[in-house]
Amino acid sequence: MQSIQRHRVWLGLVAVFVVLGVALGCWRLAYLRQFGEVERQVQDRLTINLRSVESEIERFRYLPGVIGQDGRVVATLQQRGSTTPAEAANLYLQAVRDMSGADELYVLNLSGETIAASNWNEPGSFVGHNYAFRPYFLDAMAMGSGRFYAVGVTTGKPGYFLSSRVDVEGQPVGVVVAKVDMGPLALTWAAAGEMSAVADRDGIVFLSGDPRWNYRPLQALTGDTIELLQAERRYDGVDIAAAAPLAPPEDAVAGSLLINLPDDTYLLGRRAIEPDGWQLLSALPLEPVEREARLMGGLAALIAILGLGALVFANQRRQIVRLKLEQNVILERRVAERTQALAHEVEERRRTEAELRATQENLIHAAKLAALGRMSAAIVHEVSQPLSALDNTLAAADLHAQRDAPDEVHRTLGNARNLLRRMQRTVKHLRTFSSRRDPGPPEAVNIATVLDAALDIVAPQARDGAVRVEKAVGPDLPRVAGNAVRLEQVFINLVLNAIEATAEADKREVRVTALSDERGVSVEIADTGPGIPQTVRERLFEPFFTTKSTGESLGLGLSISRTLVEEFGGALRFDVRPEGGTLVSVVLPLYRAEAAHKRLASA
Numbered sequence: 001m002q003s004i005q006r007h008r009v010w011l012g013l014v015a016v017f018v019v020l021g022v023a024l025g026c027w028r029l030a031y032l033r034q035f036g037e038v039e040r041q042v043q044d045r046l047t048i049n050l051r052s053v054e055s056e057i058e059r060f061r062y063l064p065g066v067i068g069q070d071g072r073v074v075a076t077l078q079q080r081g082s083t084t085p086a087e088a089a090n091l092y093l094q095a096v097r098d099m100s101g102a103d104e105l106y107v108l109n110l111s112g113e114t115i116a117a118s119n120w121n122e123p124g125s126f127v128g129h130n131y132a133f134r135p136y137f138l139d140a141m142a143m144g145s146g147r148f149y150a151v152g153v154t155t156g157k158p159g160y161f162l163s164s165r166v167d168v169e170g171q172p173v174g175v176v177v178a179k180v181d182m183g184p185l186a187l188t189w190a191a192a193g194e195m196s197a198v199a200d201r202d203g204i205v206f207l208s209g210d211p212r213w214n215y216r217p218l219q220a221l222t223g224d225t226i227e228l229l230q231a232e233r234r235y236d237g238v239d240i241a242a243a244a245p246l247a248p249p250e251d252a253v254a255g256s257l258l259i260n261l262p263d264d265t266y267l268l269g270r271r272a273i274e275p276d277g278w279q280l281l282s283a284l285p286l287e288p289v290e291r292e293a294r295l296m297g298g299l300a301a302l303i304a305i306l307g308l309g310a311l312v313f314a315n316q317r318r319q320i321v322r323l324k325l326e327q328n329v330i331l332e333r334r335v336a337e338r339t340q341a342l343a344h345e346v347e348e349r350r351r352t353e354a355e356l357r358a359t360q361e362n363l364i365h366a367a368k369l370a371a372l373g374r375m376s377a378a379i380v381h382e383v384s385q386p387l388s389a390l391d392n393t394l395a396a397a398d399l400h401a402q403r404d405a406p407d408e409v410h411r412t413l414g415n416a417r418n419l420l421r422r423m424q425r426t427v428k429h430l431r432t433f434s435s436r437r438d439p440g441p442p443e444a445v446n447i448a449t450v451l452d453a454a455l456d457i458v459a460p461q462a463r464d465g466a467v468r469v470e471k472a473v474g475p476d477l478p479r480v481a482g483n484a485v486r487l488e489q490v491f492i493n494l495v496l497n498a499i500e501a502t503a504e505a506d507k508r509e510v511r512v513t514a515l516s517d518e519r520g521v522s523v524e525i526a527d528t529g530p531g532i533p534q535t536v537r538e539r540l541f542e543p544f545f546t547t548k549s550t551g552e553s554l555g556l557g558l559s560i561s562r563t564l565v566e567e568f569g570g571a572l573r574f575d576v577r578p579e580g581g582t583l584v585s586v587v588l589p590l591y592r593a594e595a596a597h598k599r600l601a602s603a
């Protein structure tokens with residue numbers, strides 16, 4: 001029991017681990033897949049944005065060179081040492097600015113001082129300001145052209161500065177600068193909700209669609225870089241050194257940078273913009289990736305749980321089926337065992353029965369011997385007494401004959417014959433008794449006919465005793481199974497007993513009725529005699545039991561009658577009538593042809 005529980009705990013733990021493993025695996029797979037997808041989207045954006053940034057810059061690349069060719073500009077530059085702005089140049093620059101869409105256009109002399117500018121007549125004009133410290137001036141002087149992104153020292157507005165040196169007869173006379181405002185690009189990104197930006201070669205974001213990004217380095221700046229920034233006054237008025245880096249370097253994942261903003265973590269993609277060493281940046285939030293991964297992990301866990309549930313269910317079903325099969329086997333074995341036990345029991349009973357039958361037969365044999373003994377004594381008594389009386393009577397007759405007294409002889413011989421008749425009757429009864437063992441097959445007996453014959457025979461005795469015998473026999477009684485002669489004997493005996501019982505009564509009546517029902521035919525003999533006392537009733541059917549003192553009564557009638565009736569499958573019983581007298585009833589079974597055949601067959 002305990003081991004089963006431990007087994008279950010283990011299985012439960014394994015199930016939990018499987019579910020967790022599947023969920024984690026799916027979460028990870030989904031995360032990586034979605035991450036890749038986001039990365040691809042970031043790269044796509046970078047490609048598109050690169051084109052816009054490049055075209056924005058390229059649009060104005062030619063402008064300083066072209067302006068440097070203009071006579072008005074060259075003329076202005078050639079007035080060495082002069083600080084008076086050339087009005088023609090100013091107007092020209094102003095016109096070109098308005099037509100080209102550049103932010104500002106201006107001309108610097110060899111010392112880096114602005115001598116003409118498109119905003120010459122506007123507040124914050126560049127005219128008179130010195131930009132010799134700016135790399136775009138230095139580069140142009142050294143290499144012919146320069147470019148630089150910076151926050152305007154005069155205006156405070158950021159811009160891209162494109163510069164070109166103006167040479168006259170191989171000698172540099174000054175530098176023309178075009179300031180391009182890239183703000184609209186950032187506005188476009190902001191309007192599109194894009195997290196796109198441009199960072200300079202030091203990784204400082206200077207142009208972005210998200211104001212949170214502006215003037216922040218991607219990674220922490222070194223001291224050298226900060227110094228350089230200050231020297232160049234690249235982002236004049238902005239404290240870059242204090243700005244927090246956008247992406248801590250350790251967050252780099254598979255070559256991409258992750259940046260944490262207050263609302264979410266973003267995947268940052270980078271692309272170099274040559275020739276300034278700029279980086280184009282684009283970021284997409286990772287929240288949908290995580291959400292999708294969580295969803296997939298959850299789904300996988302659910303499927304795993306369902307799968308495990310199905311497995312448990314199937315396993316339980318299998319166990320139930322196995323249990324049922326085992327139970328069936330046990331049941332079959334029990335049935336087999338029980339059948340064997342029953343067979344054994346039956347065998348035992350059969351043996352006991354055989355033993356019982358043997359014992360019974362022995363007993364019957366003993367009882368028969370005892371009955372034979374009693375019968376012999378009765379027969380000896382019944383026969384020897386009339387024999388000795390006969391002997392005396394014959395001797396008396398002989399004496400009367402010698403004395404020649406014919407009347408006396410006649411009377412004595414009459415007595416002798418009476419004695420002989422009595423002996424004959426006894427012998428006749430005994431014959432019936434001895435031959436009753438073989439009743440033969442039952443025949444179809446018409447009980448009305450049998451009763452008529454029996455009543456005819458007893459009619460003289462009834463008449464002598466002044467007894468009224470009545471008969472009430474139902475019409476069309478069905479036939480009963482038996483033997484007409486023997487049944488006649490039975491009824492003669494019963495009716496004679498009834499007649500004799502009424503001998504002393506005031507009212508002497510015997511009534512014989514016969515009725516039929518589904519069980520058989522019942523014949524009732526009712527008399528008005530004294531009835532039968534309990535002590536007599538117990539011994540009624542004993543052979544040779546009689547209460548009659550006349551020598552004619554043998555006490556065999558009822559014993560023979562009951563034996564005969566029972567042999568035909570009937571029943572004989574005695575009852576006391578409530579109004580006095582005895583009621584004897586004989587029930588005999590109906591005759592059935594097939595039953596008779598069966599008995600015949602088994603006989």
Ligand code: ADP
Pocket residue numbers: 493497498501527529530531532536540545546547548552553554555556557558559582
């Ligand atoms: P028996 O008639 O020779 O005496 P049975 O065997 O026919 O022998 O009857 C036995 C005894 O049963 C009779 O002696 C009698 O006492 C009693 N008996 C039988 N029939 C009746 C009856 N209808 N009324 C009272 N007693 C009866």
